[in-house]
Amino acid sequence: MSLKQPGPRGEPIQCFIRRDRTTSTYRLYLGLTPALAGNASKLLLAAKKVRKATRTEFLISLAANEFSRASNTYIGKLSSNFLGTKFVIYDDQLQNPKCSFNKGNDGVLQMVKSKVVNISYELNFLRTKGPRRMHCTMKEIPNRDEVEQKDSLVLRNKAPRWHEQLQCWCLNFKGRVTVASVKNFQLAVDLPCNSQSMEQQDDVILQFGKIGKDIFTMDYGYPLSTFQAFAICLSSFDTKPICE
Structure with missing residues (x-):
């Protein structure tokens, strides 16, 4: 399974995320839940949260405990703004620079950074109750002709319904x-209401939610890759009181 290629169409890939508060790390495993997967859980990706003066970064790696940008296991990062309301997913890859005869260019591999997804959380100045509201814009879409002929694809969280008996906001x-x-959310393709069928409205691309202390599920499918889906979910772990 390629972690940077789109997930399958049809049934979603089911994963879970384990958070370690002491080390500020997050590990993504393939499987239904830790209880069912047990010791056979397959590690897909790991991330480490790093706080800086003006932003927060999540460094994403193929290895459980190696997050150095110089490592060949490092594949990208999620970076926030100061308020934690906007995020950018960077796909970092080692590539050969273009041929040049400039002094000092010895053809050594260099890190090339590209933005692949922008994430934005809406502000909640009125302090209305309910889950966070967010949308994601994908810059690159595989097989673009199959996704509404758009230059970019916007995913928006599905609006929950208020459950009178439970007295809370609910999603299925x-x-x-x-x-x-x-932190719980479901993302679907954001299309004009008059162009959406009932099936498209219920077509969840990514869902993420809590199942226990520091354990969360993550289910995703086309056109998101494992890397993109994981990074979007990581944005939910950052503190953002003005959005709640």
């Missing part, structure tokens, strides 16, 4: 999320 996670949290 089909049993994959069991603990209420502002």
Whole structure:
């Protein structure tokens, strides 16, 4: 399974994320839940949260404990603005620079950084109750002709419904999320209402939610890659009180 290629169409890939608060790390595993996967859980990606003076970064790696940008396991990062309301996913790859005869250019591999997804959380100045509102813009779409002929693809979180008996906002996670949290979300393609069929409105591209202390599920499919889906979910772990 290529972690930077789009997920499959049809049934989503089901994964779970384990958070370690002491080391500020997050590990993504293939499987339904830790209880069902046990020791056979396959590590897909790992991330480390790094706080800087003006932003927060999540460094993403193929290895569980190696997050250096110089490592060949480092594949990209998620970077926030100062308020934690806007994020950019960078796909970092080692590439050969273009041939040049400038002094000092010895053809050594260099890091090339490209923006692949922008994430934005809406501000909540009125302090209305409910989950966070967000949307994601994908800069590059594989097989673009199959995705509404757009130059970019916008994903928006599905609006939950208020449950009178439970007195809370609810989404249908089909049993994959069991603990209420502002971090929980479902993303679907943002199309004009008059152009969406009922099937398209219910077509969840990515869903993320809590199932226990520091354990979360992540289910995703086309056109998101594992790397993109994981990075989007990581944005939910950053503190953003003005959005809640």
